[in-house]
Amino acid sequence: MSDSPAARLQQLFEGHRLTPTQRRIAHSMVRRAGDVPFLSSVELAELAGVSQPSVTRFAVALGFDGYPALRKHLREVAPTEQDAGAAPYNEYQQAVLGEIENLRHLAELLADPAPVERAGRLLAASRPLPVLGLRAASSQARGFSYFAAKVHPDVRLLDEGGTMLADRIDTARSAGASALLCFALPRHPKEVVEALTYARAAGLTVVTVADSAFAPVAKYSDLLIPAAVGTGLAFDTACAPMLLGRVLLEAMCDHLPEAQTRLEEFDAGAAARGLFVE
Secondary structure: OOOOHHHHHHHHHOOOOOOHHHHHHHHHHHHOOOOHHHOOHHHHHHHHOOOHHHHHHHHHHOOOOOHHHHHHHHHHHOOOOOOOOOOOOOHHHHHHHHHHHHHHHHHHHOOOOHHHHHHHHHHHHOOOEEEEOOHHHHHHHHHHHHHHOOOOOOEEEEOOOOOHHHHHHHHHHHOOOOEEEEEEOOOOOHHHHHHHHHHHHOOOEEEEEEOOOOOOOHHHOOEEEEOOOEOOOOOOEOHHHHHHHHHHHHHHHOOOOOHHHHHHHHHHHHHHHOOOOO
């Protein structure tokens, strides 16, 4: 298993109590793990959208004398792996390679299956199961809900914000829901934080798939499993969060004894209706 630059950065941040601004810096560093050892404090500040003194305070919070000491450490423990004689990749190839790195990082994370297995148990036990995803994350929530509905008896997609979002959470809770699954991707809508706060106050256990362990939704989640998004194109790409959603589905199926029967019934019905072109 590879020890990727992103994984090494995550290990560096673990165990530290970071402020929201510092979590933003950490998130930006993970997203640009290969470049960070060569960025100045000013460049990192611009990347994270914070002030240069905030970067210095961040380095001190991690136990270094200042940002130069942090950067020196990163250069020592996370050397780049570029082949000196290799031809440069174009921007489209770089975007694909960035997603491959995100998937490698996810594979490393899943070496410990306990969080996913716990999530699977929580999601399977919730009847109904509300699935939240707004704006950029709506497609992830919709895709999960589409497949989950084939094995779970009552999946409720929450992909629209507004004043009725809290009503729909209340309705799910009143019907017996015990957990809520949230997909949270950048840029993080304020409504998602408000919805998670409301859901937890209502007694729901919040399981979240987010782009980083330092995402703004982290402190509003009972169980957060990170899957990085790609940032090499004009709009973020979300291959790793999508795959993590399918992994959670698999874990959920392991705790749904009726899952296989429901799938077989669906296949029989689809065949009888001529639903798919063979």
